[in-house]
Amino acid sequence: MTARHSELLANKESGPDNPYLLLTPGPLSTSPSVRAAMLRDWCTWDDDYNQLVQNIRRRLVSLAAGASEGYTSVLMQGSGTFCVEAVISSAMPKDGKLLVLTNGAYGDRIAKIAAVHGIAAEHMDFPELEPVSPDRLAEKLEQDSAITHVAAVHCETTTGMLNPIEQIAGVVKRFGKVLIIDAMSSFGGIPLDAAALEADFLVSSANKCIQGVPGFGFVIAKTASLEACKGRGRSLSLDLFDQWETMEKHGGKWRFTSPTHTVRAFYQALVELEEEGGVEARYKRYAANQRLLVEGMEELGFACLLPARWQSPIITSFRYPDHPAFRFETFYERLKQAGFVIYPGKISQTETFRIGNIGEVYAEDIKRLLQAVRANIYWR
Numbered sequence: 001m002t003a004r005h006s007e008l009l010a011n012k013e014s015g016p017d018n019p020y021l022l023l024t025p026g027p028l029s030t031s032p033s034v035r036a037a038m039l040r041d042w043c044t045w046d047d048d049y050n051q052l053v054q055n056i057r058r059r060l061v062s063l064a065a066g067a068s069e070g071y072t073s074v075l076m077q078g079s080g081t082f083c084v085e086a087v088i089s090s091a092m093p094k095d096g097k098l099l100v101l102t103n104g105a106y107g108d109r110i111a112k113i114a115a116v117h118g119i120a121a122e123h124m125d126f127p128e129l130e131p132v133s134p135d136r137l138a139e140k141l142e143q144d145s146a147i148t149h150v151a152a153v154h155c156e157t158t159t160g161m162l163n164p165i166e167q168i169a170g171v172v173k174r175f176g177k178v179l180i181i182d183a184m185s186s187f188g189g190i191p192l193d194a195a196a197l198e199a200d201f202l203v204s205s206a207n208k209c210i211q212g213v214p215g216f217g218f219v220i221a222k223t224a225s226l227e228a229c230k231g232r233g234r235s236l237s238l239d240l241f242d243q244w245e246t247m248e249k250h251g252g253k254w255r256f257t258s259p260t261h262t263v264r265a266f267y268q269a270l271v272e273l274e275e276e277g278g279v280e281a282r283y284k285r286y287a288a289n290q291r292l293l294v295e296g297m298e299e300l301g302f303a304c305l306l307p308a309r310w311q312s313p314i315i316t317s318f319r320y321p322d323h324p325a326f327r328f329e330t331f332y333e334r335l336k337q338a339g340f341v342i343y344p345g346k347i348s349q350t351e352t353f354r355i356g357n358i359g360e361v362y363a364e365d366i367k368r369l370l371q372a373v374r375a376n377i378y379w380r
């Protein structure tokens with residue numbers, strides 16, 4: 001812990017205590033020091049602030065691609081979806097064709113973005129309860145040579161499914177296509193080497209595994225792939241190339257008003273990720289949280305939606321208990337009263353709820369949650 005960090009932690013004036021712990025896929029529970037970092041104002045024009053932005057951009061590139069050459073990063077106002085839309089609407093050439101690999105709501109959302117912008121696109125649907133198949137992808141790319149870009153979701157937060165991104169990337173690159181990865185819910189929480197994957201665009205946001213607060217997203221991109229976006233943008237505010245060029249030419253300046261407090265908190269979150277031991281250490285903590293959660297929930301009679309081999313350490317879907325008296329809303333309210341916010345399910349075929357274990361969440365928190373769940377099994 002840095003001196004600054006402990007100083008901020010010790011600051012009792014830093015605001016009210018949180019009434020509950022968020023066990024959700026973002027926004028998630030942040031540390032008191034990340035929240036405290038927001039307690040001053042910044043000028044977007046000033047050097048101090050822009051240097052902070054540059055520092056963040058460098059750290060993101062280094063997290064995603066290590067010391068590999070040829071990668072850059074760009075920050076974009078809005079939630080994660082704004083960044084996905086910025087990439088899709090800026091990267092696709094007029095005569096390009098996008099293939100979207102879908103097995104959940106976030107894949108579907110990418111296909112919807114393409115449709116809104118009138119981009120030639122096809123979605124290849126896989127069952128919600130199965131990972132994307134690299135073999136079927138290879139068959140598809142074999143058949144359709146018009147495809148220029150492929151978009152894949154790393155962790156499909158809808159179910160908690162971890163798609164086989166290394167194999168997917170391998171196939172996409174074997175066919176020489178541009179690779180876009182929605183790594184929103186995994187980046188910073190699961191080791192991922194964008195350079196080894198040869199990913200062209202990798203998207204995530206401030207309020208997921210880096211453990212910042214919401215307000216902007218970011219794209220880590222091959223510099224050459226980003227340069228190719230020049231003049232392709234279909235939106236003014238979401239033009240990824242223009243945003244990047246302004247940041248490059250003006251030393252960290254955003255084109256339009258940036259979420260200054262969120263940016264400062266994000267910087268603090270990056271420092272704390274480093275202090276924790278980096279992505280590998282954070283991954284271990286999340287994975288330990290997830291194992292503890294599943295063991296405890298299974299002991300209490302709950303069943304996981306996904307087999308363990310496909311389950312991410314990010315968020316877990318549980319089937320509703322098979323009991324007529326179970327009401328999710330009641331269960332949710334009771335856990336909220338006990339200090340824990342869980343998440344509803346999002347899939348079509350089965351009734352589920354979700355519990356996230358990312359954010360400022362530790363084994364003791366999961367143990368307390370399990371006690372609260374045990375105390376609130378009111379239906380049997």
Ligand SMILES: *Cc1c(COP(=O)(O)O)cnc(C)c1O
Pocket residue numbers: 025026079080081082106153155156157182183184185205
């Ligand atoms: C959270 C998330 C997004 C972005 O959602 P926003 O609500 O726009 O922040 C996109 N993809 C995945 C996989 C996500 O988990």
